[in-house]
Amino acid sequence: MALSSGVDLEPSARAGHRDPAPAGGPGRRAVLRVLRSDIAVVLSAGYIALVLLAAVAAPLLVQVSGWGPYDFDQAAIDPNLGGLPVGWGGGISAEHWFGVEPGSGRDIFARIVYGARVSMTVALAATALTTVIAVVMGLLAGYHGGVVDLVISRVMDFLMAFPALIFMIAVLSALPAENRQLLLVVVIAVFGWPYLARVVRSQTISLTQREFVEAARASGAGGWTIVFREVLPNLRSTLVVMTTLAVPGYIGTEAGLSFLGVGVIPPTPSWGQMIASSVSWYAVDPAYFLIPSVCLFLLVLSFTVLGDRLRTITDSGELR
Template sequence: MDSSNRNNETNASGFIAPTSNSVEPEFELSTTPGHENVAPLAEDALITDSEPVAKAKKPRTPFQESLSRFRRDKRAMTSLIIIVLMIVIAVFGPFIYHHIGGPYKGDLSTKIIGPDLYHTFDHQELDRAHEGPSAQYWLGTDGIGRDILARLMQGMLISITLAVVVEVVDISLGITVGVLAGYYGGWIDQFLARLADLLFAFPGLLFIILVAGILGNWADDHLSVIPIVGPGGNARLLLISIVLALTAWPLMARYVRGQTLQLKEQQFIEAAKTSGTSDFTILTRHIVPNLFSIVMVASTLNITGTIIGEAGISYLGLGVQPPGASIGLMISDASQSLSAYPWELLVPSLTLVIIVLSFSFIGDGLRDAFDPHSKD
């Protein structure tokens, strides 16, 4: 029997004769009853544990990209560490400092004096005036025997607290006024713009001096009864905080207004309006969150002006009053004996310079991180 007959017999019997040139059959989806959902084996299923599948990395948001750029700014990060360290020292330092050292008997008194007393910012001993740094007084004493380190920590606390209070008011008023003026426009924009121009027309420092000079004694008599403020020369801080905030918010409102004018023309705002979203929801969920970068940068840079303003007012004798302590008041007291004891002036002046430069570098780092095109 020839080969053609053998092939016909094989095909008729329903079997495939194996040959050297036979091709392996392809797997197909079974359509027999009971096997409708059986799929062919995928190639990914053949990957063993020794061949892990690389997961797709989730893209970072613009905010995360900005934070990454800020963390790469060594100058800004160093400044941030310095500010955090100063805050920790100003808040917790006095409680620790009050327990360092032993008691002693004063030369002009038979009373035993402990560290909880001579390490306070308002305790004075005339027989210990103008002492240099020692184991008892780490940074020495001033002209009337007060601990310079204790007064410096109190001064840093005053400056940072005042800056935070002023910025809270500044941000609140600036965002509210700027967003309303930029989003609605019309007579609201005109009214708020004229109000901001009125405050801009009056010099801020002159306005602070005027208010502190006129209402300073009233603040000492009436505001000192407030539990948080209390006596001790700090009563005028509340008055100065209000005045500094009133002079600072128009600039913040102008920044926010300009940014709001750009945001309200974006497509996602138009889409929110078309879908029937209320103005309040658009402002709180779409406009205000997108103002984060400009508000943070402006407020950080404004802190430096606030700290310098408070120091200047206290230096002129219109801010914190004795026996209170502030950096400006320490500079004013030390300037009277500059030639004989320059150390007493160097310590608060250097501290003020470090605080101002640190906040300035942080502001520059935030600006470069959230607006990379600002370098161009």
């Protein structure tokens, strides 16, 4: 459940020149060509797209399957066997595509696709909020320096040294259950932004010493103009890579907090919550444990593979 990707990238700008590749330019086409030639990246991107599609189309998918995430099918479980699903593979059938939950009879497929909504919403929203905070703080610290840099750097050091997981558990346990997904996003972002901000700060310091920034100052450009037109565009490749690598960490964080019982509150579906519920059943109904576990593992792995490949391309200079 780490909140940091641990990536340390060099700025893409060359001394005395700022040449970010335009949308659809040769640099981007070359990157897409390299990515398409990697079967692992293609499979990872395909699985991510599949999960996103399932999350967006969850209401339609459960209408097709015929069972919602909160519907109980008592006929699909055997009370004489302690509530175990009837049939093979945890109750997998034409009616229940992924089987049913033991004890309750809720449809696992419906809870998987709605759980994908929770995982992706929390992870992507936390990544977006973290990136915004990190870019603002990193640019302020790196460009202005002095007291501003000192204060922001000490705040980053404090948050990075703080036991984030313990604090998350304590805060989420004390807060009301309403708007739990929003609370998860905020809490994750509070402890996640310093890792990216530190990279943004270091690259901003390096970029502000380049000749193209000095030329902009000499031409009379203001501070905000330099930051947004000269510095920020040269951080684009770094932000793309690090945000891609941050998403799997936040997916794992949400799942872990839900597993510990302080994340998404039942009966809202969550992959981490489903894994936690399956612990007491895995010996007699391994399918209930394996299905959400495999879905979560493949999603984290896919984002990690994609982010790692982007990092490799960036380090090789193909992504500008």
